[in-house]
Amino acid sequence: MHLISDATGETLNTVARAAMAYYADYQPVEHIYALVRTPKQLSRALAEIESQPGVVLFTLIDTELRAQLEKRCGELTIPCISILDPVIASLAQYLNAQSRPQLGGQHALNAEYFRRIDALNFTMIHDDGQHAEDLDQADVVLTGISRSSKTPTSIYLANRGIKTANIPIVPNIPPPKELETVTRPLVVGLIASAERIAQIRKHRLLAMNEQGETDYVDQESIAAELSHMRKLCARHGWPIIDVTRRSIEETAAAVINLMRERHEAKGSDS
Template identity: 55%
Template sequence: MSRSYFHLHLVSDSTGETLINVGRAAAAQYEGVSAIEHVYPLVRSRAQLERVISEIQAAPGLVLYTLVDQELIARLDEACRETGSPTLNVLQPVHALLRSYLGADSTARPGAQHMLNAEYFKRIDAMNFTLAHDDGNLPPDIDEADVVLVGVSRTSKTPTSIYLANRGLKTANFPLVPSMPLPPALAATRKALIVGLIASPERIVHIRQNRLLSLKADDNSMYVDRSAVADEVAASRKLCAKHRWPTIDVTRRSIEETAAAILDLYREHRLKFIAT
């Protein structure tokens, strides 16, 4: 199938994360079409906007924006009409709904969602904790962690841990190695949610082979042997079942999807823990 391309301009007075996520989520629904992204963060002055407009004029396409300054919005809309580039203020429909429901007008504050509040510092604390307790470095008191991820090598424990930390959860992860016994504290904890990450042996072998290739290491080992990996996965399933730890198959899941499933499990776990 031949693939077509279009220019997607994302203009933000903040970091641009909202626009990037919205643009990619929408574009992903169209097969055979790819967006050439042009991201312009922290656009807060007329001079900055004029530079953006010159880029749009050079490569017309769709323009999504999250600006709150009405003068900048008017200028961008005018320039895009001249180039035939459709525009959409991504936050406008949400603001309209909130204004109607709350009966109040919003205050134009660029980047207001990134204020240095308690939630922000909670995420920083969680990130520091997670980085310090990666790949088997469990805290002395395991209940310092909100979540502990366990699984054989190459089941995305580290990137999932970092994603969860960015959502404010202190996350440790522990590799399951056939000859390595579990720390007694891990099996005994009740406060921390322990989740087993599993994947198909084929998927794990593929990732491990790529890993060894990047390291220019010998791939003639049990580490990438299909039968040995299948035994590892089976053993990890049995271990999680024994301890009644929930498992998530990450074979066809993105990091975001895995993290979303873990967040659901964590909410249920916290309710049960508080109830007891």
């Protein structure tokens, strides 16, 4: 697959991988060409397409570059698809307005961009229980036992502009008092099966060149940690997400849905 973009190519990458998920028996080989904005840059991509033919997906604003790409792909009888065309055409019809393309417009340094940067900074500072004294400034607080995907989920949410802190629940160590007194953020508990947690913890110990059976990797001990975690969440009415078979993206989507439901509930109460 050849992915050609005049910006960062993030949109193309996402669409290509989502489409390939429907063909699990095949392993895609991606050729990525980002920031293609001149005929010389496009010619390099075309040379590789000719030498290694494959489906071409693109997002190009420049009409001459687009015409050159479509013409050459037509000569090579290679599928060439502008992935945004159907959406743009539908919007034009619905809004009865002409589109005004802006190169890299989705990456503009606007208020939304700086909101995401602010959220990332907050999330990095408040990782793994740090700076719990200002936990109430978060939008979301994720809590859970070790290796329940708190940090990667927090970072993914921060990339969506959501200030996220995460608090580990450690055996025999009480969580910071601020966790149980926050009022502003949504607090969500993350759990997984004891088997899955044990597997991840063992891999972590191996990566750190540490060996030996300890309570940290013992499934019965982990089950006790999870039981304590569930009771803590039940006591405070915090929702729980089981991440055993969820990707980070799916867990984050579930958190965002909980945020929306909470917001809608507050709106109906007011």
